[in-house]
Amino acid sequence: MSQSVHLLTPSNLAVPKHNTSFLSTFNRRLPVTTTTSTTAVYVFPKLSIRAASSDREPFVIVTDNGTSSLGLQPPTSQPDHALSSSIEVDAVTEAELRENGFRSTRRTKLICTIGPATSGFEQLESLAVGGMNVARINMCHGTREWHREVIQRVRKLNEEKGYAVAIMMDTEGSEIHMGDFGGASSAKAEDDEIWTFSVRAFGSTLPERTINVNYDGFAEDVKVGDELLVDGGMVRFEVVEKLGPDVKCRCTDPGLLLPRANLTFWRDGSLVRERNAMLPTISSKDWLDIDFGIAEGVDFIAVSFVKSAEVINHLKSYIAARSRDSDIAVIAKIESIDSLKNLEEIILASDGAMVARGDLGAQIPLEQVPAAQHRIVQVCRQLNKPVIVASQLLESMIEYPTPTRAEVADVSEAVRQRADALMLSGESAMGQFPEKSLAVLRSVSLRIERWWREEKHHEAMELPGVGSSFSDSISEELCISAAKMANNLGVDALFVYTKTGHMASLLSRCRPDCPIFAFTNTTSVRRRLNLQWGLIPFRVSFSDDMESNLNKTFSLLKARNLIKSGDLVIAVSDILQSIQVMNVP
Numbered sequence: 001m002s003q004s005v006h007l008l009t010p011s012n013l014a015v016p017k018h019n020t021s022f023l024s025t026f027n028r029r030l031p032v033t034t035t036t037s038t039t040a041v042y043v044f045p046k047l048s049i050r051a052a053s054s055d056r057e058p059f060v061i062v063t064d065n066g067t068s069s070l071g072l073q074p075p076t077s078q079p080d081h082a083l084s085s086s087i088e089v090d091a092v093t094e095a096e097l098r099e100n101g102f103r104s105t106r107r108t109k110l111i112c113t114i115g116p117a118t119s120g121f122e123q124l125e126s127l128a129v130g131g132m133n134v135a136r137i138n139m140c141h142g143t144r145e146w147h148r149e150v151i152q153r154v155r156k157l158n159e160e161k162g163y164a165v166a167i168m169m170d171t172e173g174s175e176i177h178m179g180d181f182g183g184a185s186s187a188k189a190e191d192d193e194i195w196t197f198s199v200r201a202f203g204s205t206l207p208e209r210t211i212n213v214n215y216d217g218f219a220e221d222v223k224v225g226d227e228l229l230v231d232g233g234m235v236r237f238e239v240v241e242k243l244g245p246d247v248k249c250r251c252t253d254p255g256l257l258l259p260r261a262n263l264t265f266w267r268d269g270s271l272v273r274e275r276n277a278m279l280p281t282i283s284s285k286d287w288l289d290i291d292f293g294i295a296e297g298v299d300f301i302a303v304s305f306v307k308s309a310e311v312i313n314h315l316k317s318y319i320a321a322r323s324r325d326s327d328i329a330v331i332a333k334i335e336s337i338d339s340l341k342n343l344e345e346i347i348l349a350s351d352g353a354m355v356a357r358g359d360l361g362a363q364i365p366l367e368q369v370p371a372a373q374h375r376i377v378q379v380c381r382q383l384n385k386p387v388i389v390a391s392q393l394l395e396s397m398i399e400y401p402t403p404t405r406a407e408v409a410d411v412s413e414a415v416r417q418r419a420d421a422l423m424l425s426g427e428s429a430m431g432q433f434p435e436k437s438l439a440v441l442r443s444v445s446l447r448i449e450r451w452w453r454e455e456k457h458h459e460a461m462e463l464p465g466v467g468s469s470f471s472d473s474i475s476e477e478l479c480i481s482a483a484k485m486a487n488n489l490g491v492d493a494l495f496v497y498t499k500t501g502h503m504a505s506l507l508s509r510c511r512p513d514c515p516i517f518a519f520t521n522t523t524s525v526r527r528r529l530n531l532q533w534g535l536i537p538f539r540v541s542f543s544d545d546m547e548s549n550l551n552k553t554f555s556l557l558k559a560r561n562l563i564k565s566g567d568l569v570i571a572v573s574d575i576l577q578s579i580q581v582m583n584v585p
C-alpha cells in the first residue's frame, strides 16, 4: 500500500526506530483515551474533540484549520503533555477544506493591519472568518495600551473561538515623519499655501498651517529650493525660507495631510539623505516597543527601514536573550535604497521580508518598484524565507466598496509571483470596507492560484542549496524530489512531519501543486507557519515511527472528513529523512 524511499544517513542511523528515549518517555507520560479497533471521537465541553486509535503509541494532533462548532481546547484539567489525543481546529480553513476539497484551499496567506476600523472583538472576528492569517499592529500609530488590547482580543478569539491568527508587530523606525495634528484626523493643504514645518515642541495645540517634524536635524538639513514630498508625493511642497527651527514651504501639489505621514526631501531630482541616514534603524522608542512585543508574545516583529543585516542580527540576539522561547520571527521591511543595496545579506539574516512598497516608492522612482518587488520575491524564495507584498494593494477600497481593475491586476501579479502573503494597510486599519477588502484578496488569490495551476503556467525555479550541513542538503533534496513527485503523480496532498518547521518551509519553497499539511509539535512554530505559502499547519506530538504517525494522522483527519480513503498522499519527515507515497487506507 505504501512505497517509500528512506535515506539512511549517520544522523538517522543513530536514532533506532522503535527505541528512542523520546519515544519511551512519550509512551510513559501520555495517557491514551479509550481505544477500540476503530477511531473514537468524543466531543468535550469547550468544543474539544479527542480521538484515539487502536495503535500502540499515543498521538497528538492539533490543527490550525476548522469550524467553530468543533474542537478547540483540551480540557483544562489536562496537563499540557496530555494533549495526546485532542484535535484543535480553526473554523475557517476547515470550512474551506470541506467546501472546496483541500486541493483548492488558498495557498496565499493574508495579513490585515488593525486600526480604528477593526480593533473591536467582533470586527476582528469578522476578519478571522474572512481568512486573516496574521493581524499586524503598526507601532507608528496608537498607544501601547491600545495595541495591547488588540493583542488580547486576538488571543481571546484564538482561545475561545478556535482561530489561530498570528500577531505581527511593526516598528515605527526613525525615518522622518510628520507629527499628529493635535486632535484633527487630517488637514488639507491647498495650492500655493505657505506651511511651516517645524522641529519645535508645540504641545497639543499647533498653530495654523504648521506641521511638526520628528527629526531634530530637519531644519539644518533642508535647503531653500528642495522639494518636500509627503507620503512619496501625495502632497508636495517647495522649501522657500528657513527660520531657525522653522522651515517655510509652499504647497505645489495640494492634497490631504495624514498624521505621521512620511517625509522625504529631494534636491536636483535625487533623494537627500544627509544626517538622517545616520539615524538608528531601531530608535529608543522602537526598543521599548520591542520589549512590549516580547512581553506580549507577538509572533513576528517587522523592522522598518532596515539598512543592513547587522541590525537584524542584533535584534535576533536581543530577542533570544530576552524571551524564554526566542520564537519571535524577525521580518525585514525592504523600503529604502540601502535595503535594496544589501538585499541578499539582509534576507539571509532575517526570518522573512516585506516588500514595503509605500515607503519604497517614496525612495526610488515609482516605475522601479515592480522590478524591485519581483527581485525581492525571487530572492526570498531562493533563500527560503517567507515574503509579504504590502501597501496600496486595494487602496481605493479605503473609500469604495469595490476595487479598481488595476488593483485586482496588482493583487493577481503578487499571487502569480507566488509571494507567501499579501497585506492590507489603510484598507483594514481605517477604511470603510475592511471585510470586503479581505474578501477581494481572498477571491483573487484563489482564482489566480487555480488558473495558473490548471493551465500549468508556473515555471520551475532553480532552487539553490541553503543549508550548511550535509543533513540540510539531504532535507532540501528530499523536499525538491517530493514536490516534483507530487506534481508528476498528481497527489492530493503532501504531509510533512517537522519539529522546527524547517522541512515544511523547504516544501513550501517548491510551491507544489497540492496543499501541504504541516505537522509540528509546538504552538509557536505552528503560528509562524501561518505566514508561509501553501502550508496548512497542525500541531501534533509525533513519534519517530512514521508508519504509526501516518496511521494516526489518517484516522484523525478522516474522522474530521478532511481526507478520505483513496486520497493519494506523499509524506516527508525530518525525523527519518524519508519520502513515502501511499493511498489513505
Ligand SMILES: Nc1ncnc2c1ncn2[C@@H]1O[C@H](COP(=O)(O)OP(=O)(O)O)[C@@H](O)[C@H]1O
Pocket: 113, 114, 115, 116, 138, 140, 141, 142, 146, 258, 260, 261, 358, 425, 426, 427, 429, 430
Ligand atoms: N493603531 C492605529 N491607530 C490609529 N490609526 C491607525 C492605526 N494603525 C493604522 N492607522 C491608520 O491607518 C493608516 C494606514 O496604516 P499603515 O499603512 O499601517 O500606516 P502608515 O500609513 O503610517 O504607513 C495610517 O496612516 C493611519 O491613519
Ligand SMILES: C=C(OP(=O)(O)O)C(=O)O
Pocket: 138, 140, 170, 304, 333, 335, 355, 356, 357, 358, 359, 360, 390, 391, 425
Ligand atoms: C508597509 C509599509 O510600512 P509602513 O506602513 O509602516 O509605513 C510601507 O512603507 O509600505
Ligand SMILES: [K+]
Pocket: 138, 139, 140, 170, 171, 172, 173, 304
Ligand atoms: K511601521
Ligand SMILES: [Mg+2]
Pocket: 304, 335, 356, 358, 359, 360
Ligand atoms: Mg513603511
